[in-house]
Amino acid sequence: xxxxxxxxxxxxxEALKQEIQQIKNESFxxxxxxxxxxxxxxxxxxxxxxxxxxxxxxxxxxxxxxxPIDETTQAFFNNLIEExxxxxxxxxEEDLKVNFLVPILNKVHFKSFENNIRDFYELPLRYxxxxxxxxxxxxxxxxxxxxxxxxxxxxxxxxxRQEEFGNPRPQLVAxxxxxxxxxxxxxxKGAYIIGAMWHFVILEKLAEDKYRYFVSQHFDSMRLDDLxxxxxxxxxxxxxxxxxxxxxxxx
Numbered sequence: 001x002x003x004x005x006x007x008x009x010x011x012x013x014e015a016l017k018q019e020i021q022q023i024k025n026e027s028f029x030x031x032x033x034x035x036x037x038x039x040x041x042x043x044x045x046x047x048x049x050x051x052x053x054x055x056x057x058x059x060x061x062x063x064x065x066x067x068p069i070d071e072t073t074q075a076f077f078n079n080l081i082e083e084x085x086x087x088x089x090x091x092x093e094e095d096l097k098v099n100f101l102v103p104i105l106n107k108v109h110f111k112s113f114e115n116n117i118r119d120f121y122e123l124p125l126r127y128x129x130x131x132x133x134x135x136x137x138x139x140x141x142x143x144x145x146x147x148x149x150x151x152x153x154x155x156x157x158x159x160x161r162q163e164e165f166g167n168p169r170p171q172l173v174a175x176x177x178x179x180x181x182x183x184x185x186x187x188x189k190g191a192y193i194i195g196a197m198w199h200f201v202i203l204e205k206l207a208e209d210k211y212r213y214f215v216s217q218h219f220d221s222m223r224l225d226d227l228x229x230x231x232x233x234x235x236x237x238x239x240x241x242x243x244x245x246x247x248x249x250x251x
Contacts, residue, residue, distance in 0.1 A: 036125070036136035037158070039174045040167065047132045048177070049210040058202050058214040062189070065236040069228055076107065077227050085222050088196055093158075100221070101193070105156075108234045110142045115245045117142060120149050127178035134178050142241060144248075151248075152179045153241045155190040168192040169199070173213055176203040180211075189237060196222045198230050 034043050044050050084091075084100045091099065111118040119142050126135040140156040143149035157172035172192045180188050180203060187204045200216040219226040219233075 031128075031130075031132050033133045033135060034174065036134065036138065036171050036174055039134070039170050041170045044170055044174060044177075047209075050173070050177075051212050053212050053214050055214060056216065059200065059216050062200070062202075062233065062236055063216075063229075065239075066232055067235055069231075073107070073231075074224070074228070077104075077231070078224055080104070081222055081224060081227065088222065096195070104221075104227075104231065105140070105234070108231065108238055110238055110241075112242065113146065115242045116146060117144050117153070117241055117245055118146055123149055123152075125152070125175060125178055127181055134174050138175055142237070144245060151183055153188070153244065154237050155179065155188075157190065157192045168194060169201075169215070172201055173203060173211075176201065176213070177205075177211060180205050189240075191233075196220055198226075200233055 032047070034047075080100065080103055088096065088100065105119060119140060120138075121140055123138045123141045123143070124136075125138050125141075126133070128134075138155060139158050141149065141152045142154040144151040144153070155172060155175045157175060158168035169192055172190050176188050176190050180186070185205070187202060190201045190203070192199055192201065198219040198221060200219075201213055203211060203213040205211055219230050221227045221230055
């Protein structure tokens with residue numbers, strides 16, 4: 001082997017080594033991507049310091065809100081239960097949403113042209129850090145903006161019949177964390193649904209990459225008293241969002 005050929009081979013080997021090392025570095029540096037629809041508690045815990053608190057007093061102010069419910073509204077919810085209770089266990093995700101959940105949300109009527117807010121369905125959301133990415137499509141969000149969402153205020157996740165299809169709680173928590181960081185807030189509210197059961201959630205940011213969240217008792221939307229309570233919890237959220245929007249407008 002001539003010296004010229006030997007030097008050429010050594011050069012090619014060195015170039016190949018550099019390419020292999022670059023591929024290794026790119027693979028090593030690649031950030032994990034978590035989809036909201038699939039994220040689990042273990043995924044959250046692998047990238048964040050997060051704790052679930054059992055203290056239910058966090059909901060005291062929220063759940064203390066009441067408003068008179070007239071006979072027409074009560075009859076509306078009673079009929080909604082009667083029409084859906086025999087079928088709710090067999091509903092698909094879309095069946096549940098269209099037949100039962102959307103009528104409740106429309107009754108709350110989050111849309112306000114005056115205050116520049118409305119509800120959005122299937123809204124894309126992405127939060128990226130130096131270490132990981134949360135991304136996907138959220139089921140339901142109340143946000144500022146009428147044509148395009150701007151500031152997300154409240155999330156509902158997910159329209160599922162059974163928890164065996166995926167746990168909506170960590171999925172909701174991931175969305176709330178994304179919104180808190182994107183909004184640069186300290187806390188935010190949401191809810192998740194499994195079939196007829198609703199749970200409300202409050203998330204707090206304690207420090208960088210450190211969070212705590214609270215989960216309420218469940219509300220059975222097939223019981224009239226519980227469904228009216230759900231309605232009132234959502235009305236509180238609506239009033240809170242309107243107040244926040246007015247504060248922004250006054251700045």
